[in-house]
Amino acid sequence: MPIQYVPVQVGVVGKPNVGKTTFFAAATLIDAKIAPYPFTTIEPNRGIGYVRIECVCREFGVRDNPRNSICIDGWRFIPIELIDVAGLVPGAWEGRGLGNRFLDELRRAPVLIHVVDAAGATDEEGRPTKPGTRDPCEDIRFLEKEVDMWIFQNLKREWDRVVRLVEMAGKDILDVLYERFSGYGVSRGVIECVLNELDLARKKPSRWSDNDLLNFVHEVRVRAKPIVIAANKADIPEAEDNIKRMVREFPHLKIVPTSAVAELALRKAAKSGLIKYLPGDPDFEVIDEKRLTSQQAKALEYIRERILKKWGSTGVQQVINEAIFGALGMVAVFPVEDENKLCDKDGNVLPDVLLVPKGTTARELAYRIHTELGENFICAIDVRTKQRLGADTPLENRAVVKIVARR
Ligand SMILES: Nc1nc2c(ncn2[C@@H]2O[C@H](COP(=O)(O)OP(=O)(O)O)[C@@H](O)[C@H]2O)c(=O)[nH]1
Ligand SMILES: [Mg+2]
16 A cells, blocks of 8 residues: 655745745746736645655665655655745735635645745835835744734634633633644644743633733744745845845744746756756756757856855755755655565555654654554664664654564
8 A cells, every 4th residue: 555645735925026926836847827916826826846855765776766756866856735825915814915815724834935025126015116125024024923913813713712611611721722723733732832931821811911812822833833934036136135134133034045036947947958957956057058049048047147156056945945854843754665675565666755753753654654554563674774663763864764563
């Protein structure tokens, strides 16, 4: 039976015209609608993007045939689900610009990529302006507030019920709040930790001020739905100073300079066989100079000089990797059924890669593959070292493991 694979969801958010749809199109290589007008994206777009890791095939000297992922030149691309949420404008949490509907799309996404116009070429509502006019730091503050206020409002609406359950029905506040947050994918541990940290665990819900509630929501959200910043339009000269300032002003955030248009151009050129380029590469190679029009050649050279040489890459792949491996702290593991041939029952070599939270144990991995495999778990084998791993051993990134189970 093939392993069931549910891709991690990543929300792509930001005000209109910052490049979300371009980013999404580049990351998924689907031709989504791209236009410089607010609200061109009405329905949220969903598509498959990828994180990139070094595959283990070369290390083991095997030729793999992946099933749930792709291996190109020794790089493994593992699918994740991207959700392109239409432009969020200030006041979205109150319903401005269909904001509530868009925000609801993000409920289950455990991490967000906030696409920011680092060139400052769009005002607070996303209308085009002269580069350098808008301070993108404001956009970072605005979006955090929108997300917090949206959750705050949803929780506030149910607060009478929370009061009744805790103060009249005698339920534990931790259980009640955990249940309220279950739709957002927040763990009990996070709720408990924030309640204690803010000294709210023993305060009666009827005595919580709006400020208590807002602080609580903010602290839970920071832990449960982290945001990474794609400092987009990094190809525009005005972006450089802004990016430096963002890094200084938000030391707790990961800020990745990106150029979504450049990534889209490179992927299209690669797709039509003009260049050799893998998402995330620091450079590309022209396959046949003669096939390029002079305009194409110029555009590619521009991308090389202004983006790749300056920033090291277009940043699109990097920010996705940062969301999954940095902000969410996940690790990639390769489960196999035959520890010598590194294959599954059908002989597929290194067929699957699973993204799991750091700290996932060998037994938890078994459960993740099949409930039965978890129930009958005996031990796991680290294929690299041939060592036996006990049930509670946490798995390392790029581990290749065989699960041994009772039949
Ligand atoms: N210079 C530059 N322009 C970009 C970049 N990404 C997107 N744009 C442009 O910004 C405008 C809005 O892009 P779009 O993807 O529709 O933005 P959205 O409203 O956030 O989805 C379009 O004209 C894009 O070509 C980028 O990295 N650099
Ligand atoms: Mg769009």
